[in-house]
Amino acid sequence: MPTELEAKFAVDAHEPVRERLEALGAAFIGRVLETNTIHDHVDGRLRNGGCGLRVRGIEVLEGETLPATLTFKGPIQPSSFKKREEIEMPLADAESMRRMLEAIGFVEVLRFQKHRESWQLDNCRVELDDLPRVGLFLEIEGPDEHEVQAAQITLGLGDAKHIRRGYVGLLRDSGLTTND
Numbered sequence: 001m002p003t004e005l006e007a008k009f010a011v012d013a014h015e016p017v018r019e020r021l022e023a024l025g026a027a028f029i030g031r032v033l034e035t036n037t038i039h040d041h042v043d044g045r046l047r048n049g050g051c052g053l054r055v056r057g058i059e060v061l062e063g064e065t066l067p068a069t070l071t072f073k074g075p076i077q078p079s080s081f082k083k084r085e086e087i088e089m090p091l092a093d094a095e096s097m098r099r100m101l102e103a104i105g106f107v108e109v110l111r112f113q114k115h116r117e118s119w120q121l122d123n124c125r126v127e128l129d130d131l132p133r134v135g136l137f138l139e140i141e142g143p144d145e146h147e148v149q150a151a152q153i154t155l156g157l158g159d160a161k162h163i164r165r166g167y168v169g170l171l172r173d174s175g176l177t178t179n180d
Helices: 015-023 094-103 145-154 167-174
Strands: 003-011 027-040 052-063 068-077 082-091 107-121 124-131 135-141
Touching: 003 145, 015 107, 015 124, 027 094, 052 094, 068 094, 082 094, 094 107, 107 167, 124 145, 124 167, 135 145
Parallel strands: none
Antiparallel strands: 003 082, 003 135, 027 052, 027 107, 052 068, 068 082, 107 124, 124 135
16 A cells, blocks of 8 residues: 655745755755646545545646646554555646546545645655745655654754645635635
8 A cells, every 4th residue: 555654844935945955965856836636526525534536737847747646645544744545646637637537426626736846855755835825835755754754854844843734624724715
């Protein structure tokens, strides 16, 4: 079972983290504009079960070309970090997948964009995210809790508090969406 393991933090600015990543010799992967659509059954059973189904379109702004993706996320599992089952597959065409999901009975419950800058630090992926009208965030995703915690400490975030909510939850908490 593929598992996503991440630590997410709200930050005031990305520049200090970017400078630290560069000083550490982290590899810059790229910058993208993502268009994320969240899909569910009409009765909301995915959300009610703590799960999510996302289609992510990618517009590459700089760096590596990345594919659009279809992702299923399972309920959050016990961990000191955010941990959940994640099944992801690349897509040739995000819009066609959105239409296919609609054709088989899923509804789009939320659409949002974010800017993402990606870095590779040792065995962890570090994402600098800008979610308009919500804030700036940093995510560290890695293979295990030890690696994620080591990256957190290396980036000077040893005492920082993790945010366990996903971006969908943060958007809902902010009142910027009424799609429920």
